[in-house]
Amino acid sequence: MKTLVIVAHPEIKESSTQLFLKEIAIKHEGITWLELNNASINNVEKNRSLLKENQRIIFQFPLLWYSAPGILFEWLRLNIKQTDDTWLAEKELGIVVNIGQAAKNYRIGASEQNSLSSLLSPLGSLANKLKMKLMPYFLIEKFEYLDEQKKKRLMIDYLQYLDLDQPISFEERQLWVISRLKKLVEVSKNDKLQLILNNVVEQKEKLDELKNEIKLIREAENNQY
Amino acid sequence: MKTLVIVAHPEIKESSTQLFLKEIAIKHEGITWLELNNASINNVEKNRSLLKENQRIIFQFPLLWYSAPGILFEWLRLNIKQTDDTWLAEKELGIVVNIGQAAKNYRIGASEQNSLSSLLSPLGSLANKLKMKLMPYFLIEKFEYLDEQKKKRLMIDYLQYLDLDQPISFEERQLWVISRLKKLVEVSKNDKLQLILNNVVEQKEKLDELKNEIKLIREAENNQY
Numbered sequence: 001m002k003t004l005v006i007v008a009h010p011e012i013k014e015s016s017t018q019l020f021l022k023e024i025a026i027k028h029e030g031i032t033w034l035e036l037n038n039a040s041i042n043n044v045e046k047n048r049s050l051l052k053e054n055q056r057i058i059f060q061f062p063l064l065w066y067s068a069p070g071i072l073f074e075w076l077r078l079n080i081k082q083t084d085d086t087w088l089a090e091k092e093l094g095i096v097v098n099i100g101q102a103a104k105n106y107r108i109g110a111s112e113q114n115s116l117s118s119l120l121s122p123l124g125s126l127a128n129k130l131k132m133k134l135m136p137y138f139l140i141e142k143f144e145y146l147d148e149q150k151k152k153r154l155m156i157d158y159l160q161y162l163d164l165d166q167p168i169s170f171e172e173r174q175l176w177v178i179s180r181l182k183k184l185v186e187v188s189k190n191d192k193l194q195l196i197l198n199n200v201v202e203q204k205e206k207l208d209e210l211k212n213e214i215k216l217i218r219e220a221e222n223n224q225y
Numbered sequence: 226m227k228t229l230v231i232v233a234h235p236e237i238k239e240s241s242t243q244l245f246l247k248e249i250a251i252k253h254e255g256i257t258w259l260e261l262n263n264a265s266i267n268n269v270e271k272n273r274s275l276l277k278e279n280q281r282i283i284f285q286f287p288l289l290w291y292s293a294p295g296i297l298f299e300w301l302r303l304n305i306k307q308t309d310d311t312w313l314a315e316k317e318l319g320i321v322v323n324i325g326q327a328a329k330n331y332r333i334g335a336s337e338q339n340s341l342s343s344l345l346s347p348l349g350s351l352a353n354k355l356k357m358k359l360m361p362y363f364l365i366e367k368f369e370y371l372d373e374q375k376k377k378r379l380m381i382d383y384l385q386y387l388d389l390d391q392p393i394s395f396e397e398r399q400l401w402v403i404s405r406l407k408k409l410v411e412v413s414k415n416d417k418l419q420l421i422l423n424n425v426v427e428q429k430e431k432l433d434e435l436k437n438e439i440k441l442i443r444e445a446e447n448n449q450y
Binding site: 064068071074080114119121123124 | 296339343344350
């Protein structure tokens, strides 16, 4: 998967969320990281060739005043034309959005009054107009309060969102984790990682055995009727 | 009514819609016209004192990629704080939005897929957070195709949106039109305007007479029972 991550944040260097995501994404093969600023948004030729080269386009931003930051809309205005549906069609559009509040506050009657789907609907209409395939948005909620365990989970989920075919089955997730771990073990020669890998592979084998048993039982049952 | 019109358009001078609205608004007492650009959005002191001085705040913009233009969100980020609800509360927030397409395309199942209320929902949540009173948005549809008659109508409706207490009764509209026309006649000494004014006043008197008759009939009916 070739993925372009377009990051819209007025002060990326001050954002612990964006720095965390950046560290994950830039180490990963096939992912291009593009930070929007007054210079980069005007480099139309480069921006359009990045869009052409990549199959999955990600808009990544914090929700600011209930919207994607202004610079993302400026980037859209300067770099995308209505007629670009001829070559953007069939590409995927993903949204990685982080909020400082609990997600449950985004609903009618709650403090923020509108759902995230409603607040992000301009990007939905954009995907529709450009005939792009819109992925379910990827939400990061109250990053500052995540413990180490949850951050590790976020790391894997985020990478899968950038890299894996959607929608993802449980089996695909397993295979993806195993292949990624194998690569990491090869590169790092880290014993702990090797143990984790062995453990994951073992788990998968056990699950496969169980699935096979269930299959045999079902077949036996079917033969009775 | 003291009204601040905040205009967000990347190329105001190229926009016949904005030039049309500007000509109406700047001639009108009590309306302050503020165009957003890279310089003006950073003048925080001035922007905040304009907000303080005015009772009705209008965001005016074309819908670009299904959203208010990026510069409006930049302006919000730079000039408004979450805690500003202490002094923005009870002020009114209006939205003047123009679209190049028919409004009927903005609904589920139609070409643009989302309603304007959904696309503009970030501004709804903003008003809610700041405890401002959100006015129904004022829509200008396909301005380029309006004939002279419709432009005149738009002019009056737009001025009323900026100036008149909301919601507006029919009678308030009439009185407002008469008082505005009287002022114009005083200033311009234009005979045509005088004729229009006479006509409007006459119409209002006839309507009042009819209303009075209806009232008398109703009273008579009530006395029968």
